[in-house]
Structure formats: C-alpha cells, structure tokens
Amino acid sequence: MKAREVRALIKVKPPRIDRRAARLDACITIEDLHRLARRRLPRPVADYVDGGADEELTLADNVAAFRRWQFTPSVLTDVATIDTSTTLLGRRSALPLGLAPTGYTRMISSPGEPAVAGAAARAEVPYVLSTMASTSLEDLASHRGLKDADRWFQLYIWKDRDLTAQLVRRAATAGYRVLEIAVDTAVSGYRVRDARNGLTIPPHMTLKGLVDIGMRPGYWTKMLASPALEFANVSGGAGGEGYTIDNITKQFDPSVSWDDLARIRDSWPGAVVLKGPLGPEDTVRARDLGIDGVHLSNHGGRQLDRAVAPIDLVAPARDAAGQDFAVFVDSGVRHGADIATALALGADAAFIGRPYLWGLVAGGEAGVDKVIGLLSDQFTRTMALLGVTNIDELRKRGRTLLKQH
Template sequence: MPLAGRRHYSGRNLSRAVTIADLQGMAHRNLPAFVREYLEGGAENEQTLRRNRDAFSNIEFRPSTLTGVGAPDLSTTLFGTPMRLPLVIAPTGFNALLRFEGDRLLAQAAAKAGVVFTQSTVSNERFEALAAVPDLTHWMQLYVFRSQAFMDELVARAQAAGCQALMVTTDAATFGNREWDRRNYRSGMNPTIRNKLDILFHPRWALSVMARGIPAFGNLLDFLPPDQQSFARTAIWSREQIEPHLHWSHIQHLRRIWKGLLIVKGILSAPDAQRAADAGADGIVVSNHGGRQLDGAPSPMAVLPDIADRLKGQLVILADSGILRGTDIVKTLAMGADAVMTGRATLYGLAAGGEAGVARALAILEEETRRTMALLGCRSVADLNRDHLRTVRP
C-alpha cells in the first residue's frame, strides 16, 4: 500500500518535477476539466488505455551485474541517421488547447534536445512555420482525406517545407468513441455551462489560450471558405472529411508521390507490418493510438515481439502508447523496437510549463532511461534484447 501522505508535486516549479507524473499533476492544476479530459481520455470503457500501462507492469527486468557498464550510450541510428536518443515526439493535435503556440513550443524543445518532432495534420501551426525552427528534425503525420487532391496538396507542401518523413495514421478512419470527452460539450465544440464556469478557476489558462483565441488548424485553412475557418468549424470539418474507405492502395499512392521516408502508424499485427513493407513503407509505428480509438485493442507490447521477429531489419520499427517512464522505453527497445514515440509525456510538460516543461519531460525520460540501462547492466541501446526481460502473469 502507498505510504500515507504521499503525493506527486503539482506546484509551478519545474525543477521540483522529478517524474512525468509530477508534470502530469502540474498540468492538471493548470488546465480546466474539459481540456484535462481531452488530454487524458480514452475510448469507451478505457480498457486499452489501462492495458497500455498494465503491459509494462507485467514485464520484469533480468539484470546482469558486474558488467562494468559505466555511463550507458543512449544514441542510436534511425533510418540511417544518427540520433542522440531513441525517442520521437509523437503527433498530437489541438495542442493550442494546452498552451498558446503549443506546437511551436514542442518543436523548439525537440530541436534543442536533439529528438524528432512529428507534426500532426491537425496541428494549429502550418508545416511551413515549424519547418523554420532551427535544427529541427521534422516529420509530418498525415490523416488521409476523402479529397485526394487536397491530400496530395498537403503532401506536396510538407515535401516543399523539408519534412524528412511522412507518417500515415491508419487507425482513425472512423473516429474513436471517447465518451467522457463528448460529455464535456453541449454540441459540437461548445463546452457545457459547467465547463465554462470551470474556466474561471483557471485564469492562467484562460489568459494564455482563451483570451488570445484558439487558432484554427493551419494546415487545413486553405481548403475552407473564409467564413468557416474557426477552430470549432475546422475541427468538425476535419472529422467529416477523413477517408472512411482507407485501404493499402492509399499507402501505395502515397509511396508514389512522397519522395522521403514513409512510415505507417497503427500497426498491431505481423501480417499488417508485412503488408506495410510490401507497400513500400520504410517504417511502421506499432500503436493503438494511445487507447483512444478501438477499445479492446492489444497493447503494442503484446504484439511487438512477433512483429520484430518477422520484420526486424526490413523496416524501422517504432512503438508508442502508454510510455511514461524510462523503464518503459528500455522495455520497448528490448522487445524489438528501434525507437519509441511518446505523446502524453511531453504534453504534460507543455501544459505544466510551456517549452521549459517539454524540455523537463525529455530530460526526465533521458535520465530515467540512462539509469535503467546502467542498473540493467547494459552499455548501449544496440545491446538491448529480450534476454533482459521476463514476462510475468498479471
């Protein structure tokens, strides 16, 4: 049982945040209820959301001692490019709800930390604007829309902006049933009266976000008439325009028109991973969309070994969903991933303290990963494998 009186830090001093859970508490203090729910919620009964975390608890380490490990090397190579850390910031949308210019703050922190930033199609910034962030390794995430002309235009813009990779999300052709999120709105994007009143108890958020006006989704504006470019209208339009008949032929088409790295996100089986390779993908993301789409889907950790056994070396394998600790990162890498992606961890930092909060989140994950590898007796990311793990029954 937890010791009486224990609680995570939730003040405003970022230097006192020693875990991602501390940043989560700080974020919750800053955000009104309906924004917290958007950040935290999952689909339906949230079984998959819980399973993503439980999966890590069901895996034990098998440490080696007296290995003379010293300071472990966290560097790796991703798509032939040296990386300081085996970490990618995952694509997340509506980030301006958490902090004014949230996407830019995430990108700037990523560039300074030397990690990849993946920008969502439904970012509140245009691809071209974030491409100008100095030293940024910039990937683009794509939702496939009904209009192929519009989709092709988005891809061409990202190509011209210098995005190195195109990450196609495949598990959101039907929008997930996020029931608790939906309860916060009377209709469309209009919060309930209770949630509007709750904003009064979060004046810092209101002055940062609401007072300046939540920007619309910059990458979609060119396709909408001027009188329909509000945040709420664009959000509704984007959901309506997602291609419901998404198929492998769409991946093949994107492979023909996209000249950079192509990554398929939303893979949860080895057969689909093989299909991605056959369609010309350079990499995949083993992902259940953070538990926000199909409730009852498996954790990536449950399917990652099979995928790695069949595809390791043919594709770069990334994995996300539920990663909040350095121990989670090490377990995911040892299970066969080449690198991990995290969304909520850096969003907690963003909501807690802007760019400095994102930097703190990345520093915590790096520190925890390095310590875990040292205690495991492992010198480098390349040395991690399943011999370092043991799966236990829940």
C-alpha cells in the same frame, strides 16, 4: 554542537524567484508533471488530453502492458560509460525517443507546437507534426531554431484526395524528413469525456465547462491573448466555415486501401512509416510495399477500445519484418524503463504524447525539456542497471533481459 556547526551541516536551499522554474524543480516524475498540469487546466481540456475511447479499457491497459514485463539484468559488467544515441531512419538521434503527433496543441497550452518542436530539437530527437496541428507545416518549419530539426509529418488521408496530395507536397517542400501515414482513423473513436464536457473546436462548452474555465483565469487569459485557434494545415474547410472536432474527422476517408498507400509512397521523396495497431501480417505487407517502417500505436487508447497494447505488438512485428525495418511504438510510455522495454523487445524507438503535453502545460517549453530530461535519466540509469552500455547491445540481448509476469 555549536550553532555554526549546525549551520554547516544544514544547507538551506534558497527559494527560486522564478515560480515556473520552482514548480518544475519540484516535479521529479512524469506523474508529478501530470498532476501539476491537471491543476492548471480547465477540466474539459484536461479530459481532452487524458481521455480515451468508450470505457477507456485500452487507455488503462496501454500503461499496464509495459508493467507486465520484468527485467533480468546482467551484473558485474563495466557500465561506466553509457551511450544512448541511435540511428532512426538514417539520422542520428541522441535517444531512442520521439515526440508523437498530437492535435490542436495550442488549445492545451498557448506555446503550442513550436515549443514542443524546440525542446525536441535541443534534445536531438524527432518531433512529428500532426495534420490536426494548430501550427501549419510552413510556420513550424520557419520557426527560429527549427530549420535543421528532425521534423516528421503525420498524414491523415482525406476524402478530398487533392487536399491529401497537397499536404504531402507541402510537407516535402517545407523539409519534413519522414511521412507518417495514420491508418487507424477510418472513423473517429467515441471519446466519452469530450461528449460529456461538450468539448468542440472552436470551444462550445457546457455551463459546467464554462464555470470550470472561469476558475482558471490564467489559462483563459493566455488563450485570449494568442492567435485564433484553428486546424492550421487545413483551415477554411467545411464549406468555408472552418472545421470543428465534430466534423473534421468526417473528412477522413474510410475507404483507404493499400493501393492508396502505394501511390503516396511513390509521391514522397523520403522515408514513409505507417502508424497504427499493425499486426505481423500487416507489417510484412507494408514492408513488401516499400514502406520503411511501422509506428505501432492505438492512438493512446483514443480510437478502438479493447485494442491490443502496442508494446505487445513489437516482438511479433520485429520477428515478421526482420531487422532491416524500422519499428516504433507509442501508447503508454511513462518512464525511461518503458523505453528500455520497448527496445529490448525489438523496437527502434519509443514515442510519447501525453507526457510532453503535461510538461508543456506545467512549464511551457522548459516543461517539455523537463519531460525529455526525466526520461533520458531514467533510461540511462535503467541501461546501466541492466548491464548494457549502448543501444545495439540492448536490442541484441534484449529478450534475455526480460520476462513477462
């Protein structure tokens, strides 16, 4: 074979000048992005993202629970056109996917919440801002390109009920469409990795942690060049000295009752969702109270260890509440096939947290785009291989397409 014939067969891909883009190109799975993120983060921060409560049994089981389901596809059906769009609480979403709330995102990566929300807006999926965010409700709402984004707000109920009411009013005024009320934080879970690393906010590191940060100057330089970190929605608390990881969760009210939820429901102009590990009885009680949906979650394994995996609550919640009630699920979603499993069991959408944080660390806003793109491609391909062409069909036929092992 002549040299020119060999050259015609072997196409050498030119190197990417943009190193960040090259790194993202090399990531073809969510786990690839996870590994890249851990290399770029100081260990205490990486452990803050990846860690769970106590023995981390729930943390591991959340992922394993999705993998206990197997597909039984239909064949010889026309899947030339796949429509992944759906409606979530009255608004179209390009995917049955949402980006769940995560606290203190700018500590993890300096672009923070606006970068995550920007990627969600481009993908036409909802993003939930946390009470514990490092970007305020108002700042996110006014950020370029996010005015018409599908913005939701996750509310923690505080002992200071005036502050709670103020947060609800601020979210409504700033145009947040859905209010998610977290109901799994009566007390904070005990996160062993954070305790061992001495992680607090603002950072109060062990000597080992400081050495690890020093080995990653790129991370530290970006943090120093960024605005001061704070819990932006509730800054100036704790007697004017500011909140820390150690004391802020002590401000959450462990005496919250269903009556409190009813009062918040009455004060919010839009849809209300309860977020936590809700079983069928609590799901029905929420529906009867006028709540619009449940977001089944065990906080990614960060609260009650040995809690049931939320994916295993989906079918009971759907059967108990009926079809005209929103059911969302997070904790353990790592692949587009997990989204398909969630919908086949009766969910309206699946939400992710850690995966988009890994993407944010790996490549900023483009990294979050990458995560959503990977999940979208995987989900679309899974639908085609299952023999379904749209979300309604997947949900209608879902349980015939699954078996548990």
